[in-house]
Every structure is written in structure tokens, then in C-alpha cells.
Amino acid sequence: MKHPYYRPSALNQAKLIQYLEDINERRYFTNNGPLVGELKERLEAYLGVKNLLLVSSGTVALQVAYKALGVSGNIITTPLSFVATASAYKWLNKELCFSDIDLETLNLDPAHVTDVVALNANDLVVATHLYGNPCDIDSFKRLSLRFKNKTIYDASHAFATRYGGKCVLSEGDASVISFHATKLFHTIEGGGIVFASHEDYQRAEKMINFGFDHQGQVIEIGINAKMSEFHAAVGLTMLDDIESMIDQRCEMVEHYLTCLAPYDVEFPKRQEGTDRCSPSYMPLILNSVKERDCLHKMLFEEGIETRKYFEGLINNLAAYSNQPLCLPNAEVVENRLLCLPFYVDLDSADISYICERVVAALDEIRSKA
Structure with a gap:
């Protein structure tokens, strides 16, 4: 990979x-x-x-x-x-x-x-x-x-x-x-x-x-x-190295956002009052389950591993489901989340390339929709 x-x-x-x-x-x-x-x-x-x-x-x-x-x-x-x-x-x-x-x-x-x-x-x-x-x-x-x-x-x-x-x-x-x-x-x-x-x-x-x-x-x-x-x-x-690692991850998020901001890609909104995040993930919110699954598959075929994180709501898992629930907001985003590669060894060139492939894949998916 x-x-x-x-x-x-x-x-x-x-x-x-x-x-x-x-x-x-x-x-x-x-x-x-x-x-x-x-x-x-x-x-x-x-x-x-x-x-x-x-x-x-x-x-x-x-x-x-x-x-x-x-x-x-x-x-x-x-x-x-x-x-x-x-x-x-x-x-x-x-x-x-x-x-x-x-x-x-x-x-x-x-x-x-x-x-x-x-x-x-x-x-x-x-x-x-x-x-x-x-x-x-x-x-x-x-x-x-x-x-x-x-x-x-x-x-x-x-x-x-x-x-x-x-x-x-x-x-x-x-x-x-x-x-x-x-x-x-x-x-x-x-x-x-x-x-x-x-x-x-x-x-x-x-x-x-x-x-x-x-x-x-x-x-x-x-x-x-x-x-x-x-x-x-x-x-x-x-x-001993945590501060530099956090700074690097913040830069990685900003690079992802800069590369993807001009396109029709949605991200979770940062909570008002947040002074500083220590980023752990790079999540996207896709337009549909089908779009999420297609993007995941197309990126994998190009050597870019993503994670359906999270796939499904906990309350719908068999071990937790004991009665029907109405959670309309959660159901709107259910199975539309996809996290992009995010770790300390990624450099700016890697992120630029990943974003290019994300945009190209989404253009192809949406042109066929």
C-alpha cells in the first residue's frame, strides 16, 4: 500500500x-x-x-x-x-x-x-x-x-x-x-x-x-x-516530541483543507470556542453511501487506503439494538463518513497527491450520477 x-x-x-x-x-x-x-x-x-x-x-x-x-x-x-x-x-x-x-x-x-x-x-x-x-x-x-x-x-x-x-x-x-x-x-x-x-x-x-x-x-x-x-x-x-507532532498534524489538516476547499467536499464543523485541536483524523462527509463506497474503492485501487470511520451507528448494531430509535441527524450522516490517510510520515507532497486523486475520483463518480 x-x-x-x-x-x-x-x-x-x-x-x-x-x-x-x-x-x-x-x-x-x-x-x-x-x-x-x-x-x-x-x-x-x-x-x-x-x-x-x-x-x-x-x-x-x-x-x-x-x-x-x-x-x-x-x-x-x-x-x-x-x-x-x-x-x-x-x-x-x-x-x-x-x-x-x-x-x-x-x-x-x-x-x-x-x-x-x-x-x-x-x-x-x-x-x-x-x-x-x-x-x-x-x-x-x-x-x-x-x-x-x-x-x-x-x-x-x-x-x-x-x-x-x-x-x-x-x-x-x-x-x-x-x-x-x-x-x-x-x-x-x-x-x-x-x-x-x-x-x-x-x-x-x-x-x-x-x-x-x-x-x-x-x-x-x-x-x-x-x-x-x-x-x-x-x-x-x-x-518528549509531542508538541512538534501536534504542530505537524495541525499543518497536515490545513494542507488537506486548502487542497480540498475549492471543491464540493464537506467536513465536520469545528466547535466554537476551540482554541486548538490535536488532530487525530481527517474525515470527509460524502453526499451519499454510494459515493462514499465508490470513493473508498477507487482510492484503494490507486494505493490510497481510507477508513469508513465510522460505518453504521452503534445503536443499530445487533449487540446494542433493542428498540427502534429515531435519531434523524445521526441517520443523515450514517455511512457517509470517510477518513483519509493521516499519520506523521505523510508529507505535503503525499497530501497533495491524495487530494488530487480524491478530486479526480469524485469528479468521475458524480459525472456518472
């Missing part, structure tokens, strides 16, 4: 080897070791957040955040996200309520949440910052103030994205993030939770270590969701 859809960022081998040698010399491989502590401190400083808990994956981060917040009512979430946003809770045998999206940003629309349930203090809203574009955070705050419900943001696409002058990870009762290898910042496998409340952080800290407190007594029902020293070493290696 001449232009794959994605390639994880390469690691600085010299730095990583030094970290691994130090780990081996200490023989301290897991159980909240010094590198996990160092990564936590450095990430908190870089992102400007407090109460960051490092865990073994973004999916378990969603589950631990839910448990730590102590909610017991409805879980209202978006139908347009990676399946883990929903599967984390179905795995816990929790029923989900799917609410409609904003047709411009494609994020969960706070105006539609109360169409699904009568919110109260026991309910939880789980909203994804889709493609790294922040949700309408101010409106979700007003919703929580009015109904006293809790909010978790799935910020797995939005590492270091800033909204209203601060990192989006500082928003909500908890914000969770994935550090999977496909993400901008990664630890190969891993994740994190930022809690608004230090008490919730302390409760979750015990939960991810079998429920043990600092005296070795089991005082919570817990699991093993700790990050290892090896994964933290990867994160520390990545963090």
Missing part, C-alpha cells in the same frame, strides 16, 4: 532502551512504579490538569470512571463513536440510551439529551469529542447544573485539544483518554482518567489495584487496571 490509512508514530529507540535498561536494573516492572509516577506528573504538567489516573486501556478507563462516580441511573451516549464508548458499559450489563448528534460538528447534541430521558442526579451523559473536535462543553455544563447529572467525556481523539482556554481533559466529572498505538500520544496500550474531584480520583486509584488502600487493606471491590512500567516508558519517550 503506497499510502496506508495509518502508521503509528515511531519511537526514539535510544531513549526507550535507556528507560528499559533502568526498569530491568530496578526489577520494578509494574504495581505503580516510578515511571508511571513520572509519566503522570509530566502529563499533568503538560496538559494543565490534576487528578490524572493512568490505567491499562481507554476502555477500562470508561468503566473505572463510571464506577468511581457512583452513578446508577441511565447512561445517555452518542450513536456515532468508536464502539468502545458504548461497549465499555454494555460489558457491565448496563442499558444505554442513544441520543442524537449535532449535524454540523457530529458530536452528541446536548439539546437532544432530554428528548431521550428525564435527567436526574443518578444519570450519566457520556459524550465523545469526535475526531478531536470538542463537544459543546458549555451547554453540557448548563445541562449538569440544571439536572445535577454527571458527565464523562470520551476524549480519546482529543489529546491536548484546548477549549475555552484549557485542555478538554479538565472538563466534566471525568474525562477519559486512550493511549492505544493508533492515537496521537500513545503508550502502545494504555489509557487515563482525569477526575474533577480528588475524592473520585482516590476511589478510582484503589479500584484499579484490586481495591487495596495504601495500607494494603481491601476497602473497595476492585480489578487490575494498572499501567505497567514498560508502557509508561513508551509514553515518556513519546512525550
